[in-house]
Amino acid sequence: MRYELYYWTGIQGRGEYVRLALEDAGADYLDVARERGDDAIMAFLGGEEKGALPFAPPFLKAGRLVIAQTANILAYLGPRLGLVPEGEAAEIYAQQLQLTIADFVVEIHDTHHPIAASQYYSQQRTAARKRTEAFRKERLPKFLDYFEHVLERGNGRQALARHSYVDLSLFQLVSGLDYAFPSAMRRMQRRIPRLRALAERIADRPNIAAYLASPRRIAFNEDGIFRHYAELDPSR
Known part of the structure; x- marks a missing residue:
């Protein structure tokens, strides 16, 4: 599956916790706002897109699912990306x-x-x-x-x-x-x-080191x- 991550451009924010999991697992994902701009996020927040209505980013689109809240997203991804022990x-x-x-x-x-x-x-x-x-x-x-x-x-x-x-x-x-x-x-x-x-x-x-050295990792800022x-x- 190709995941779509929605988070504001220009900052790491809460989206970074999801991004690190996707990068570490080598998952196929699109960082949507970086490709299409923050208006892509606003379409979901305004209820113009199908699926669950998120309050704020980050949220993840996985097939037809729209999953919001960082901890909730990671709980969903964990078993699927091998990032949580079984049970x-x-x-x-x-x-x-x-x-x-x-x-x-x-x-x-x-x-x-x-x-x-x-x-x-x-x-x-x-x-x-x-x-x-x-x-x-x-x-x-x-x-x-x-x-x-x-x-x-x-x-x-x-x-x-x-x-x-x-x-x-x-x-x-x-x-x-x-x-x-x-x-x-x-x-x-x-x-x-x-x-x-x-x-x-x-x-x-390895995957995290490569990510940290890449332009995908936004620097901390004010x-x-x-x-x-x-x-x-x-x-x-």
């Missing part, structure tokens, strides 16, 4: 971990947009500094410690019994946080050795979820 328990646990990643992503986004997504960062800088101080001290360690414990309880190298889409998403988390909060992540270094090692192994996987503002990431 109901493994599939449910993988989705649970992916939903926890989704919770974390929301909190990361809200460091720079704590008041409203419709406002520019410059309009909410004071609130962003307060929000991010609590994030760096409390939420960042809480989530990363949890995922470190997940790897420890697994086989020490992966979230589940073998390589899965969750590992790819953890790689994206670590990569994005390194970009957005390099000082805070350096202070976390000794607490997350397994996450660090996992991220390095994922980056070395329009996406992971944004670097020096005032939100002090060195001390």
Whole structure:
């Protein structure tokens, strides 16, 4: 099957978690908006296309199916791309971990947009500094410690019994946080050795290494979820 991925152009965003799974598996897919522009997304959001009505991208078209929400898309793709161990328990646990990643992503986004997504960062800088101080001290360690414990309880190298889409998403988390909060992540270094090692192994996987070196991988930037503002990431 040829999959069609719909996500905004110019940013990695939540679509990147799906894109990494498709790239790692060597799946045949079309990154629709990059070929046809963002209007292709709006046609679905406006109800002009057949199938389920997505609230927002990312969404995936697989045959006649239209599947929205990152964790839901990955739960669908996992068994079909060999990116989740077999069995109901493994599939449910993988989705649970992916939903926890989704919770974390929301909190990361809200460091720079704590008041409203419709406002520019410059309009909410004071609130962003307060929000991010609590994030760096409390939420960042809480989530990363949890995922470190997940790897420890697994086989020490992966979230589940073998390589899965969750590992790819953890790689994206670590990569994005390194970009957005390099000082805070350096202070976390000794607490997350397994996450660090996992991220390095994922980056070395042949299909992922090729993707990261290609123009298909959009660079992190200040329009996406992971944004670097020096005032939100002090060195001390």
